[in-house]
Amino acid sequence: MSSDIKSYNFQPNDIVKTCKYLEKGLCFQTQGLLCCVHGSLASPVIVSTEEIKNGQCTHELIVRRRKELFLGLNGKKEVDLGACKGCCNVITKKFKDVSFDTLGGEYLPGGFNIQNYTACNERCLYCCYAQQNDFRPPQYDILQIWEMFRKKGKLKKHNWIDFSGGEPAILKNLDEILSYILKHDLGTVVIYSNASIFSPLIYEGLKKINLF
Numbered sequence: 001m002s003s004d005i006k007s008y009n010f011q012p013n014d015i016v017k018t019c020k021y022l023e024k025g026l027c028f029q030t031q032g033l034l035c036c037v038h039g040s041l042a043s044p045v046i047v048s049t050e051e052i053k054n055g056q057c058t059h060e061l062i063v064r065r066r067k068e069l070f071l072g073l074n075g076k077k078e079v080d081l082g083a084c085k086g087c088c089n090v091i092t093k094k095f096k097d098v099s100f101d102t103l104g105g106e107y108l109p110g111g112f113n114i115q116n117y118t119a120c121n122e123r124c125l126y127c128c129y130a131q132q133n134d135f136r137p138p139q140y141d142i143l144q145i146w147e148m149f150r151k152k153g154k155l156k157k158h159n160w161i162d163f164s165g166g167e168p169a170i171l172k173n174l175d176e177i178l179s180y181i182l183k184h185d186l187g188t189v190v191i192y193s194n195a196s197i198f199s200p201l202i203y204e205g206l207k208k209i210n211l212f
């Protein structure tokens with residue numbers, strides 16, 4: 001644990017409130033990085049798109065923001081907890097078993113979600129993006145962020161990775177992203193596609209990736 005948490009004087013065997021998503025999840029949304037997305041419920045934004053675009057996002061910053069939510073959950077700091085307040089995924093465990101510096105390592109649906117874009121080739125009547133004509137390209141490079149963890153040996157396998165959007169098949173670097181996932185054996189990939197574009201890449205990727 002870094003000194004910012006140490007200053008709160010937690011003891012190793014103290015029972016604290018935490019959450020797997022808060023410790024190791026990271027969702028890539030248009031507004032920035034979140035710990036989780038569960039339908040219309042999501043954790044607060046821990047790093048904004050603006051911060052990422054300004055080059056302020058680092059591994060250290062992500063870890064620090066996770067810790068701030070943790071401190072808020074444990075009543076140690078005034079933090080806007082958003083959906084974390086009263087969330088059914090909050091668990092208790094010993095402080096010595098809490099860790100904030102990894103990405104992934106466990107199948108957490110809604111904990112490794114790629115939705116940093118809303119661009120799509122359809123115009124569904126029920127779609128909030130289509131109705132608001134909100135079709136944005138990727139707002140930042142997710143591979144840069146994965147690399148921040150990988151370079152420190154903190155990018156873990158065995159993940160449940162959701163591609164939503166927007167339409168994943170129109171992502172210009174989908175090949176690169178899927179290749180990265182395969183190369184580093186990051187886990188199961190779920191692609192929500194409208195299938196109006198047949199992507200040989202998605203087809204090949206699904207054949208290679210262990211689905212369950």
Ligand code: SF4
Pocket residue numbers: 019020021022035036037042043083084085087088089090
């Ligand atoms: S406590 Fe709930 S809302 Fe907060 S990160 Fe965990 S799963 Fe997400």
Ligand code: SF4
Pocket residue numbers: 120121122123124126127128129130165166167194
């Ligand atoms: S395919 Fe999906 S993202 Fe595209 S307009 Fe329809 S619901 Fe929205």
